[in-house]
Amino acid sequence: MSTRDFGTLADGRQVHEVTLSNEHLTARFLTLGARINGLTFDGIDGLTPALSLAEAEDALFCGSIIGPVMNRLSGARAPLDGAILQFEANEGPNLLHSGDAGFDRKVWDIAQATETEVTFTLDLPPDAFPGHRKVQVTYRLENADLILEITATTDAPTLMNMGFHPFWTLSRQGRDGHDLQVHSDLVLPADDANIPTGEIVEVAGTPLDYRVARPAEKGIDRCFVLGEKRGISPCVTLRSDALMLEILTDARAVHVFTGMDYGIAVEPEIHPDAPNNAGFPSIRLDPADVFRQTTVHRFSRR
Numbered sequence: 178m179s180t181r182d183f184g185t186l187a188d189g190r191q192v193h194e195v196t197l198s199n200e201h202l203t204a205r206f207l208t209l210g211a212r213i214n215g216l217t218f219d220g221i222d223g224l225t226p227a228l229s230l231a232e233a234e235d236a237l238f239c240g241s242i243i244g245p246v247m248n249r250l251s252g253a254r255a256p257l258d259g260a261i262l263q264f265e266a267n268e269g270p271n272l273l274h275s276g277d278a279g280f281d282r283k284v285w286d287i288a289q290a291t292e293t294e295v296t297f298t299l300d301l302p303p304d305a306f307p308g309h310r311k312v313q314v315t316y317r318l319e320n321a322d323l324i325l326e327i328t329a330t331t332d333a334p335t336l337m338n339m340g341f342h343p344f345w346t347l348s349r350q351g352r353d354g355h356d357l358q359v360h361s362d363l364v365l366p367a368d369d370a371n372i373p374t375g376e377i378v379e380v381a382g383t384p385l386d387y388r389v390a391r392p393a394e395k396g397i398d399r400c401f402v403l404g405e406k407r408g409i410s411p412c413v414t415l416r417s418d419a420l421m422l423e424i425l426t427d428a429r430a431v432h433v434f435t436g437m438d439y440g441i442a443v444e445p446e447i448h449p450d451a452p453n454n455a456g457f458p459s460i461r462l463d464p465a466d467v468f469r470q471t472t473v474h475r476f477s478r479r
Contacts, residue, residue: 180195181193183208187234192207201320202218202476208285209284210242210282210283218476223346224347226239240342242297242341244329244337245338247340248338249272249450253272254453255336256453278304285298285299285314286298288313298311322475323474326470327339327341334464342444359380365401371399373400375456397433399432400432400449402430407427410426410427411423425475430447
């Protein structure tokens with residue numbers, strides 16, 4: 178494990194880089210957004226973007242931990258305990274990835290680090306989201322697996338739908354050169370602003386049926402439903418000519434995004450706009466509860 182200064186933000190906050198490595202993987206992380214910023218597998222580099230600090234500030238979502246609520250809230254609002262939480266919209270009339278309150282904008286603390294594991298933490302007072310919240314993210318290398326464990330607690334009822342927003346480019350050609358397999362029978366239809374309609378429909382017979390691996394089309398930006406109480410099990414598999422990445426998670430859904438040149442984003446999460454859809458799983462977090470999510474990224478050669 179090594180740690181180095183990575184640069185200083187315009188507001189004076191210092192950003193550090195942490196490098197983990199084992200016999201198969203070398204992964205670099207920044208305290209800005211607790212983000213992954215480069216990964217090498219068996220000597221093959223460039224499997225996720227490695228950005229300068231200026232580039233990272235311009236692409237805050239790329240590789241970051243997103244929260245408190247990732248994806249979208251329609252009308253930039255959400256009900257909680259009889260009140261309506263109102264946020265400053267940042268995507269038309271809607272809120273994307275929590276806006277100015279987003280975890281991707283925070284400089285996280287390094288709680289502990291070893292050669293193969295690092296834990297980042299945030300201690301957050303109430304802001305646009307209620308509650309004093311404590312958030313912890315641990316990245317760990319085990320053989321050819323990059324394992325991510327997320328936890329969060331609060332001292333008052335709040336909303337929590339954290340997740341990881343990496344872009345993978347096994348082909349090292351951005352989003353091109355990949356076969357995509359999504360291990361889901363169900364998808365959330367969405368309107369033109371990518372707000373879910375509230376329906377849950379079968380992927381069979383639609384352009385979003387990726388149950389059998391096939392070339393990933395550009396322009397996918399949709400959430401697939403994985404089911405509840407499923408344990409850590411496959412959600413998405415990516416393949417290039419030489420490499421394969423199996424992504425396993427205990428999350429209830431996964432968002433797949435192929436709309437940028439960085440690569441293919443695979444984002445385990447709970448359903449977008451859940452507070453505004455009574456039929457979706459709740460993202461309410463109470464003081465007696467702990468938000469948890471585990472995701473495994475398993476690399477191999479083909």
